[in-house]
Amino acid sequence: MKENFIKKYTSMTGGASAAYIEKLLPLIDEIRELKKKHNAVILSHYYMTPELQIEEKEGGIADFVGDSLGLSVAATKTNADYIVFCGVKFMAETAYILNPSKTVLLPDDNAGCSLAESITGEEVRKIKEKNPGVPVIAYINTYAETKAECDVCCTSRNAVKIAKSFESKNLIFIPDKFMGQNLAVKFKTETDKNLILWSGTCEVHEQFRTNIESLTMANPNAELLLHWEVPQETVESTLNKNKGIVGSTSDILNYVEKSSSKEFILGSECDLGATLKGMFPEKQFITPCIMCRHMKLISLQKTLDALKSINTPSQQKYQIQVDEPILSKAYIPIKLMLDLS
């Protein structure tokens, strides 16, 4: 088990000191024991640091590693009593809304998201007043109180499918304006949809600008992997020179799997680069390596602390809950998204 972990960790990081890996191993052992003791599962997002992304079967701690849609689906399938969410707060909230009978623990309650923080339920009500009858699609990167005012949710993976499932020509898409602009370009050729947008941005992906342009110039044969949340200007100025895609995290993984290219430039969160290196060790990934400070609040030590808190007074510090009536109202758009996916 230890050898498997070291092998995987090394392939994801491109090499790490043996002394550093040795420090991680006792924490991993303790986490694995506590998971068993409390019938807990760990769901881990691709933006986590490598030690949090390695699955239990590879000597790590995660029961499931995925993008936000994959994690939401995994949350509906588990028989565990506790879900420890290695991700950010809106993801842990979604897991709780889908499983209110389970205890959901987030190792750091400050793990937020600039998109989720950019819009409130009250602001959605005002947009709806200005655009009566227009369906509202909420990106999953929103808090429950915002989702409660919306018709359907979407993630980066199913946004196109969800939007197309509505008959209405006009659709309100909140809160990511860059993702909305990128989707609008795609819709221009495929549908007659018109998106009404909010002004939110991802503080990580909005930084992919001249840094990506310089990398494309220095590596003209590398293919581009851009997340929907990257500014539309960057997509336009780089994707007409280099081959590649703009899409979801899973589109990025699928694209690399199918491509015969050996070199890629990543326009997404830094540790997705580690995921890619671990999955495709024979390929090279060039990235400006911009990290999500919210995702990086989650660590092995804090994950262990959250598990240790179970059945103690400090469990409250980690527990994510959504109260009624928001719980029932936010369930409707999330469930509709899963049904349409």
Ligand code: 13P
């Ligand atoms: P995914 O839906 O691709 O997992 O993205 C989540 C996210 O936070 C993107 O910045």
Ligand code: SF4
């Ligand atoms: Fe939010 Fe951006 Fe971080 Fe994703 S990467 S959690 S959208 S701030």
